[in-house]
Amino acid sequence: MSTSTSRASYHHGDLRAALIAAAIESLEAGEAFSMRAVAHRAGVSPTAPYRHFADRGSLDAAVAVEGFERMREGLRQAAAELPEGADAVDEITALGVAYVSFALQRPAMFRLMFGNECDDANSERVQASQGLHAVLEQTVVRLFPAADPTSLSTALWGLAHGLAFLHLDGKLRPEPGDEVAGRVRASVAAILALPGGAPTGRTSDRHHPSGARP
Incomplete structure (x- = not known):
């Protein structure tokens, strides 16, 4: 803007x-x-x-909330654009690529969003962060009904978050975009294929991403 x-x-x-x-x-x-x-x-x-803002910290929090809302919308849009017949790896990869892409496109905003200590649980900033995590957890519940949704979604969130910072910090090349997407997909596929991990097949009850679930 x-x-x-x-x-x-x-x-x-x-x-x-x-x-x-x-x-x-x-x-x-x-x-x-x-x-x-x-x-x-x-x-x-x-x-x-x-x-509108008592101090710099209040403004920071408002910027972070805006960032979480933009990222959540980006994840929902990525899910909505999946082709018919996409499998679980495709869906989780789409969310992961959207997450990492946001970090690369808005690096300073991304760092501000996650660069503070935990706020009060009732703060708007924390609620916005939880809304972002809910997109992934709802997807995990739908794709892997037998899995522990909190643990699996946290693991996948940690994967995307770690990949985002590895690219931002120059440990991985942040371009071209197709290489970044390839790394995300390979990482997601590797985790879902681990012994004892969640199965990679989707359930038959697939909800449209524009509905209540992402």
Whole structure:
């Protein structure tokens, strides 16, 4: 989102959204990130952000919530675009590729989302994070009804998260995109094929990804 978009949002009365957009732009541009800098980018007075955010930490949390919501939508979209007849490896891979791709496309935002200590369990930030995890857990419940959904979804989340940071930190090449997707698929297939792991076949009760399940 451009600076002009942030200012347009403000002039239409949505100052909070404009400030969040400006904060994301500042992060991804590698600029100094402060309340004053965000206000300047949004085209408002230095005191304007304090109408919605008590301090920098509150703004950080709002940016993180926006990131979790965008990522969750990206995972849902990836599931919705799967071809008919896709198997369990295809589905889990699609979610994993969407997760890693988000991290590579929004690296500063991704680091901010996961770079803090755990918030209060009732905070909006934690709830947004749980909503993201729920997309994967619901998929695991549908594909692997005999598995422990919490343990398996946590393992798969850890796999995608680890791959994201391995690419971000330069331990794995972050391009081209098809190579990144290939690594994700190979890793997912390897875990699901482990002895005692979840079976790789899908169940016959497949829900459309646009419904209640992702």
